[in-house]
Amino acid sequence: MKLFTYERADSAQAAATDAAAAGAKFIAGGTNLLDLMKLQVETPTKLVDISRLPLDKIEERDDGGLTIGALVPNSDLAADARVIERYEVLSRALLAGASGQLRNKASTGGNLLQRTRCYYFYDTATACNKREPGSGCSAIGGFNRILAVLGTSEHCIATHPSDMAVAMRALDATIVTQKADGDRRRIAIGDFYRLPGDTPHIENVLEAGELITGVELPAPVEAARHLYRKVRDRASYAFALVSVAGVVAMDGDTVKSASLAFGGLGPMPWRNPAVEAAIVGKPVTTASFEAAADALLADARGYGSNDFKIPLARRTLIASLRELTGTN
Template identity: 85%
Template sequence: MKTFQYARADSAETAVQEAIAQGAKFIAGGTNLLDLMKLQVETPEKLVDITRLPLGEIEQREDGGLTIGALVPNSDLAADRRVIDGYEVLSRALLAGASGQLRNKATTAGNLLQRTRCYYFYDTASPCNKREPGSGCGAIGGFNRILAVLGTSESCIASHPSDMAVAMRALDATIVTLKSDGDRRRIAIGDFYRLPGNTPHIETALEPGELITAIELPAPVEGAKHLYRKVRDRASYAFALVSVAGVVKMDGDTIASAALAFGGLGTMPWRDAGVEAALVGQPATTATFEAAADALLADARGYGSNDFKIPLARRTLIASLRDLTGR
C-alpha cells in the first residue's frame, strides 16, 4: 500500500473541500476501497474520513417515502422495519450480499460506489481500460465468466457487483449529493451510472469532490409483491451471475405495474423499460413472460466464457415472474 494523506471531516461541507484535491477519496466502511489500495489498484493521494458525519439515520418522509443516510450500515438498513414492510426487495438484496461482518461495516453510499470484481481490473499486470485508460481490455478474449453481457463496449465488459444497487434501481431511488461548490443535487439512479463506452474509468455522474449524503426512496407501491432472486456459484459470499429485483402489482390476472432490475448481466445495475412495457397490461402467462425475456436479451452479447448467462437470465427472469405474479 502506498503512502497517503489522511483527513477526518467534521462536516459534509468540510469533507467536500478536503476532497477537492487531486487524487482524493472519501472513506467510510472501506470494505472495497481498502482491498483495492492493498493491491495498488486504487492509489489515492489523500483519504477523507467521513465516518463521523451525521449521515447514519433512516427517516420517514411526509410523502410516505424514506430518506436513507449515506452512512447507514447495510445490516441496519436490511433490518429496519420500514424497509422490511415497504421495500422488501431491498432488504432481501442486502441480505443476499456479502457476509454479516461486511454488512456491518459497508455503508449505503459505499455499496452504490463499489467497483467491479473483474479479474483483469484486480490484476495490475493485466491490461484494463477501467484501471488504466487506453491499456486495453484483457477480459475480451480472456476469461470472462462473471462479466457483463449487456451494456458492454469494445473498451470494457466489466459487470457491476452490487446487489443493493439493483434493488435501488427497481425502486427508482434518488441519490442526494453535496458538491464542492456547496450546491446540492438529486440524481435519479437511472442517471447515476454511466455505460463504459470509450471511458470505462468514468463510472458515475459524480463530479470530483462530490459527496453522496443520502438516498431517497419513493413511497412503496401498495399491494405489490417483492422478490430478489440471486443465482450464484455458491449459497453465500458470492457475486451474482444473474439476479432479478422485482416489484409487481397484479389486478386480477393482469399485470397492473412492474419494476424489474437485473444484476450480474450489465455493466451497471440494469433496467430496461422494454421489459416492463412487455408486461404491464398483459395477462400473467408464459407467453407474456417470454416476451419480457426477449426484450431484456435482445441486445445481449456473450464473450465466450460468459455465453451461458444469456439462457440463464431467460430462465431466471421467467421463474421470477411466475413467483411475482403467483402463476
C-alpha cells in the same frame, strides 16, 4: 502501500471541499477501497474520513417514502422494520450480499460506488481500461465468466457488483449529494451510472469531491409483491451471475404495474422499460413472460466464457415473473 495523507471531515461540505483535490478519496466503511489500496489498484494521495458525519439515520418522508443516510450500515438497513415492511426487495438484496461482518461495516453510499470484481481489474499485471485508460481490456478474449453481456463496449465488459443498487434501481431511488462548490443535487439512480463506451474508468456522474449524503426512496407501491432472486456459484459470499429485483402489483390476473432491475448482466444495475412493457396491462401468460425475456436479451452478447449467462438470464427472469405474479 503508497503514502497518503488522512483527514477526518467534520461536515459534509468540508468533506466535499477536501476531497475535490486530485488524488483524494472518501473513506467510510472501507470494505472495497482498502482492498483496492492493498493491491495498488487504487492509490489515493489523500483519504477524507466521513465515518463520523451524522449521515447514519433512516428517516420518514412526507410522501410516505424514506430517506436513508449514506452512512447507514447495510446490516442496519436490511433489518429496519420499515424497510422490511415497505421495501422488502431492498432488505432481501442486502441480505444476499457479502457476509454479516462486511454488512456491519459497509455503508449505503459506499455500496453504490463499489468497483467491478473483474479479475483483470484486480490484477495490475494485466491490461484494464477501467484501471489504466488506454491499456486495453484483457477480459475480452480472456476468462470472462462473471462479466457483462449487456451494455458492454469494445473497451470494457465489466459488471457492476452491487446487490443493493439493483434493488434501488427497481425502487426508483434518488441519490442526494453535496458538491464541493456548496450546491446539492438529487440524481435519479437511472441517471447515476454511465455505460463504459470509450471511457470505462468514468463509472458515474459524480464530480470531483461530490459526496453522496443519502438516498431517497419514493412511497411504496400498494399491495405489490417483492422479489430478489440471485443466482450465484455458491449459497453465500458470492457475486451474482444473474439477479432479478422485482416489484409487481396485480389486478386479478393482469399485471397492473411492474418494476424490474437486473444484476450480473451489465456495467450498472440494469433496467429496460421494454421488459416491463411486455407484461404491464396484460394477462399473465407464458407468452408475455417470454416476450419480456426477449426484450431484456435483444442486445445481449456473450464473450465466450460468459455465453451461458444469456439463457440463464432468460430462465431466471421467467421464474421470477411466475413467482411475482403468483403463477408458480
